[in-house]
Amino acid sequence: APTWTDVRELCAEMKDMSVLIRGAAQAIRPLSKKAFLVVRQSMSTVQCVLVINKDVVSPQMVRFATSLSKESIVDVEGVISVPDKLILGTTQQVEIHVRKLYCINRAVSNLPFNIEDASRSETEFMNAEESGKQLVHVGQDTKLNHRALDLRTPANQAIFYIFYQVEKVSRQILESKGFCGIHTPKLIAGSSEGGAAVFKLDYKGQPACLAQSPQLHKQMTICGGFRRVFEVGPVFRAEDSYTHRHLCEFTGLDVEMEINKDFSEVCDIVAELFVAIFDHLNEKCSEELEIIKRQYPFQPLKYLLPERKGREVLRLTYKEGIEMLKEAGVKIESTGDLNSEAEKKLGKLVSDKYNTDFFILTEYPQEARPFYTMPCDDKPGYSNSFDVFVRGEEIISGAQRIHRPELLTERAEECGIDVRTISSYIDSFRHCAPPHGGFGVGLERVVMLFCGLNNIRKCSLFPRDPQRLTP
Ligand code: 4AD
Numbered sequence: 001a002p003t004w005t006d007v008r009e010l011c012a013e014m015k016d017m018s019v020l021i022r023g024a025a026q027a028i029r030p031l032s033k034k035a036f037l038v039v040r041q042s043m044s045t046v047q048c049v050l051v052i053n054k055d056v057v058s059p060q061m062v063r064f065a066t067s068l069s070k071e072s073i074v075d076v077e078g079v080i081s082v083p084d085k086l087i088l089g090t091t092q093q094v095e096i097h098v099r100k101l102y103c104i105n106r107a108v109s110n111l112p113f114n115i116e117d118a119s120r121s122e123t124e125f126m127n128a129e130e131s132g133k134q135l136v137h138v139g140q141d142t143k144l145n146h147r148a149l150d151l152r153t154p155a156n157q158a159i160f161y162i163f164y165q166v167e168k169v170s171r172q173i174l175e176s177k178g179f180c181g182i183h184t185p186k187l188i189a190g191s192s193e194g195g196a197a198v199f200k201l202d203y204k205g206q207p208a209c210l211a212q213s214p215q216l217h218k219q220m221t222i223c224g225g226f227r228r229v230f231e232v233g234p235v236f237r238a239e240d241s242y243t244h245r246h247l248c249e250f251t252g253l254d255v256e257m258e259i260n261k262d263f264s265e266v267c268d269i270v271a272e273l274f275v276a277i278f279d280h281l282n283e284k285c286s287e288e289l290e291i292i293k294r295q296y297p298f299q300p301l302k303y304l305l306p307e308r309k310g311r312e313v314l315r316l317t318y319k320e321g322i323e324m325l326k327e328a329g330v331k332i333e334s335t336g337d338l339n340s341e342a343e344k345k346l347g348k349l350v351s352d353k354y355n356t357d358f359f360i361l362t363e364y365p366q367e368a369r370p371f372y373t374m375p376c377d378d379k380p381g382y383s384n385s386f387d388v389f390v391r392g393e394e395i396i397s398g399a400q401r402i403h404r405p406e407l408l409t410e411r412a413e414e415c416g417i418d419v420r421t422i423s424s425y426i427d428s429f430r431h432c433a434p435p436h437g438g439f440g441v442g443l444e445r446v447v448m449l450f451c452g453l454n455n456i457r458k459c460s461l462f463p464r465d466p467q468r469l470t471p
Contacts, residue, residue: 007041071107155295158288184217190421197239210236223428256438263400298452303358314359337368347392374400390449398439
């Protein structure tokens with residue numbers, strides 16, 4: 001009897017073997033006395049051929065196949081054959097000559113869109129336009145409104161595989177460096193990053209909010225004697241930013257660690273971690289990256305300094321960054337945060353000068369950073385902090401933290417924070433804590449920028465933005 005086989009495993013070496021597959025009927029093409037059925041399983045597709053033949057395939061069976069609605073779940077039993085011509089439009093270069101066909105579950109006949117249409121690249125649209133062909137364009141909102149259908153495209157399957165790889169490698173690397181995984185509360189009493197961008201809620205009669213980051217609690221675990229911690233978890237931001245890179249809920253990777261000398265130790269961890277992640281994606285996920293590229297072409301990320309031996313990541317100071325921008329004629333204050341336009345421009349300048357798309361920018365002005373950030377000892381007005389950029393967009397922000405309660409209270413008050421809402425945090429430092437620092441990463445942004453995608457919503461399974469709470 002034929003055995004269940006994964007579509008991705010079907011190959012020429014299996015010629016003449018009987019196989020049984022289950023998948024979605026992605027495309028059905030009737031011809032006279034024949035039918036072609038493309039069956040999809042995750043990122044892989046295979047062409048199944050039904051040829052009328054009095055012993056096995058009856059005309060009724062061909063009619064049944066051509067009457068199937070797209071996306072119905074089918075079981076196909078048949079024999080592998082290897083055509084001499086290239087098979088266009090499927091991932092597997094073999095065909096299944098169908099002997100039996102069952103419909104396990106029938107899809108509705110009026111799908112909002114079909115997967116072939118939702119998988120097309122810009123290039124396909126351009127080519128079609130030139131040759132006067134009409135293709136159906138499925139807009140982003142339509143896709144997101146029917147996300148469970150949209151997730152079936154090979155590019156989406158690959159994007160979320162890559163997402164998980166980033167998470168997996170982060171855990172492996174951090175664990176190997178002595179970090180312990182933790183989970184901090186998401187229901188908290190006050191804002192953790194300051195500002196108004198919090199989702200407020202009622203906690204049994206007490207005002208509360210959804211955690212804007214694990215910031216305060218991850219630091220409190222350092223007060224609690226943990227030397228190195230990390231967390232992968234949801235982060236909630238109520239900001240009204242309707243942009244290509246902001247979500248109201250994203251997946252944060254947060255890291256916090258004791259520091260012996262200075263915050264460059266935190267930057268060392270960032271550099272090592274991200275070189276390992278990017279290496280892994282390039283070396284172990286090339287198939288998935290190719291699948292993404294087919295729909296959304298992108299250039300490989302340059303993340304190492306090419307002229308150096310070793311695997312070094314570029315570090316520049318904020319002041320050097322501002323100088324580069326000023327030299328290029330950008331009018332910019334040297335005391336504030338960089339806006340997204342300035343960041344993009346700096347990314348371009350750095351890429352031209354150093355031939356890398358990945359760099360760490362250190363020592364931001366104190367006023368551009370949250371209250372808990374440690375000021376520079378020797379450079380008044382600056383802080384022991386950093387941001388990390390990929391293709392001119394921020395993926396990480398990090399810093400050394402203030403570990404003395406008096407200075408922490410002073411800075412919180414200066415930043416307009418009601419210290420009563422964070423009193424247990426400040427009190428933790430009264431029981432004493434070692435110097436420490438850490439960083440926070442948005443994983444959706446990492447995937448978006450590594451793959452050169454144009455919108456963060458593509459990297460969130462069910463994105464939440466100021467206008468979207470469903471599906
Ligand atoms: O820069 P943020 O707000 O920093 C913190 O949360 C600090 N507690 C981190 C620390 O340890 N010092 O957020 C960190 C990262 C950003 O660099 C970005 O990648 C991502 O989180 N991020 C968002 N991603 C998607 N949507 C949003 N609205 C985001 N806001 C921040």
